[in-house]
Amino acid sequence: MPFFVDSVIMFTSQVLFFGFGWLFFMRQLFKDYEVRQYVVQVVFSVTFAFSCTMFELIIFEILGVLNSTSRYFHWKLNLYVILLVLIFVVPFYIGYFVVSNIRLCKNNSPKNGNLMKIDSPSDHPSRVGVIGVTLMALLSGFGAVNCPYTYMSYFLRNVTDSDILALERRLLQTMDMIVSKKKRIAMTRRQMYQRGEEQNKQTGFWGMIKSVTSSPSGSENLSVIQQEVDALEELSRQLFLETVDLQATKERIEYSKTFQGKYFNFLGYFFSIYCVWKIFMATINIVFDRVGKTDPVTRGIEITVNYLGIQFDVKFWSQHISFILVGIIIVTSIRGLLITLTKFFYAISSSKSSNVIVLVLAQIMGMYFVSSVLLMRMSMPLEYRTIVTEVLGELQFNFYHRWFDVIFLVSALSSILFLYLAHKQAPEKHMTL
Amino acid sequence: MASLDRVKVLVLGDSGVGKSSLVHLLCQNQVLGNPSWTVGCSVDVRVHDYREGTPEEKTYYIELWDVGGSVGSASSVKSTRAVFYNFVNGIILVHDLTNKKSSQNLYPWSLEALSKDSSPTGIIVSNGDYDREQFAENSVPLLLIGTKFDQIPENKRNDVLTRTAFLSEDFNAEEINLVIEKRYFTRDPSQVRV
Numbered sequence: 305m306p307f308f309v310d311s312v313i314m315f316t317s318q319v320l321f322f323g324f325g326w327l328f329f330m331r332q333l334f335k336d337y338e339v340r341q342y343v344v345q346v347v348f349s350v351t352f353a354f355s356c357t358m359f360e361l362i363i364f365e366i367l368g369v370l371n372s373t374s375r376y377f378h379w380k381l382n383l384y385v386i387l388l389v390l391i392f393v394v395p396f397y398i399g400y401f402v403v404s405n406i407r408l409c410k411n412n413s414p415k416n417g418n419l420m421k422i423d424s425p426s427d428h429p430s431r432v433g434v435i436g437v438t439l440m441a442l443l444s445g446f447g448a449v450n451c452p453y454t455y456m457s458y459f460l461r462n463v464t465d466s467d468i469l470a471l472e473r474r475l476l477q478t479m480d481m482i483v484s485k486k487k488r489i490a491m492t493r494r495q496m497y498q499r500g501e502e503q504n505k506q507t508g509f510w511g512m513i514k515s516v517t518s519s520p521s522g523s524e525n526l527s528v529i530q531q532e533v534d535a536l537e538e539l540s541r542q543l544f545l546e547t548v549d550l551q552a553t554k555e556r557i558e559y560s561k562t563f564q565g566k567y568f569n570f571l572g573y574f575f576s577i578y579c580v581w582k583i584f585m586a587t588i589n590i591v592f593d594r595v596g597k598t599d600p601v602t603r604g605i606e607i608t609v610n611y612l613g614i615q616f617d618v619k620f621w622s623q624h625i626s627f628i629l630v631g632i633i634i635v636t637s638i639r640g641l642l643i644t645l646t647k648f649f650y651a652i653s654s655s656k657s658s659n660v661i662v663l664v665l666a667q668i669m670g671m672y673f674v675s676s677v678l679l680m681r682m683s684m685p686l687e688y689r690t691i692v693t694e695v696l697g698e699l700q701f702n703f704y705h706r707w708f709d710v711i712f713l714v715s716a717l718s719s720i721l722f723l724y725l726a727h728k729q730a731p732e733k734h735m736t737l
Numbered sequence: 738m739a740s741l742d743r744v745k746v747l748v749l750g751d752s753g754v755g756k757s758s759l760v761h762l763l764c765q766n767q768v769l770g771n772p773s774w775t776v777g778c779s780v781d782v783r784v785h786d787y788r789e790g791t792p793e794e795k796t797y798y799i800e801l802w803d804v805g806g807s808v809g810s811a812s813s814v815k816s817t818r819a820v821f822y823n824f825v826n827g828i829i830l831v832h833d834l835t836n837k838k839s840s841q842n843l844y845p846w847s848l849e850a851l852s853k854d855s856s857p858t859g860i861i862v863s864n865g866d867y868d869r870e871q872f873a874e875n876s877v878p879l880l881l882i883g884t885k886f887d888q889i890p891e892n893k894r895n896d897v898l899t900r901t902a903f904l905s906e907d908f909n910a911e912e913i914n915l916v917i918e919k920r921y922f923t924r925d926p927s928q929v930r931v
Contacts, residue, residue, distance in 0.1 A: 544777030551813035
């Protein structure tokens, strides 16, 4: 009987998560496109629902909600389903949509779309885990560095209205030059056509002799102008992108003067300290070959009990504090991921590729959440870790933490380098105006 | 050559509806073989004999300014795009007949272009919602073009045509539905008036 009740609760919550994923897809991701293939929306919402269910199960584990055998059963079920979705369903649909996009572009006859490879089913969690942890570490490293960089107004370049106006004027001048050259090309072609020379693109020896004696406004002149036009068009594209960049910076400067902006600026300083600390810890872990044995909650409680002499009920408080900590981690990572995915999606998608990109994002989201669960083990006290260890079986958790630290360090350091170079290069570009 | 009068026409619409192909077809009389994303704005020119054959015949340069991007772009992109909207003589709105969203997005596109117009008859933009009265005072002629007509299955063609007829009435615009790749097929043809 309790198993049945628990299953009903789990199922209801899964339906709720599915609905949320569906709404997010409709309202946020696809708000400018038309949903023609509902299968994409279903796959995305299913991935989201099962990922959130895993987080829910961790919370239930900490709070002790539901029967422990039914929790174990649902863990196993959930894990199998999500691994099935991430390893078979999503890649299959990605392949299917990529092939059908290519087919539409090239108008070829349909190829055989069987892209599935049958793998051995034994070490799937570990493979998904490694990819997911790598992804997470890359994103964390970049996010840890980028977050203070974007929040703090110290890094904002000074952009004035006159800079933007000057750049816009240059852009319009370039467009005018392109237009006048194209007018010359069009008029020359029209005159050539009227004189019946259009079809006379002579080649060979006699053609060269003939073209020397014919009028100079031939096709060679045209190709020279065409090359100039191509160069000018490339310049106009670059100017456009630079202007967009300057406008975005100007908006950020205005935003930083508001109250919200100041708040984020303060947060930026706080996060930069956190980021430096994390990089430091990752280096220590790698250099001294150390894997943290206790989680922050238990360690924090130990410190307060031993050094500050405050006595309180350890069991009671550890449960609540770890629940709050894990809850915060889960909520911020889900929210952060969805916002980043949305930004990424707007930046790179078009009406043709939107289906493929959403599926790729669903894949990333699923792997990210699976690896969050793996890594969250370290943030939980010992008694809650057992269920994760039991369900996931023989996995080398220490390896994952070491791997995470290495990739995190590499990603954070290269992000710092990359941002430093980009920041240095930008003012010089505008100095040449 | 450069002393001919110029006519500036904007070509607006969502990503992937076929603006670049359309402009290429009009100016080069050829089908564009490898369409790619338009970054910023690409211009092409067509020499046009207005009222050919009559005593008032005059030759004009028609500049087709094909502006890339989407209505959901960041505000920095929109402010940059606005520099292209000055001194416009006409607007061609392009939408994809197989994609309803692209037709709906034409309303914000036209508002974006017309509210930045530097003509003295200023259009008042309220909150981005569409209001037919705004277009009644509009002095810039609009032409509505629907693309990819051949990709609509036969039985749905009538519904699509009715829908686009309503759309063109809303804009007080003339309408053309065509196919870019195979053949040039026009219904209710009309030229952009100078």
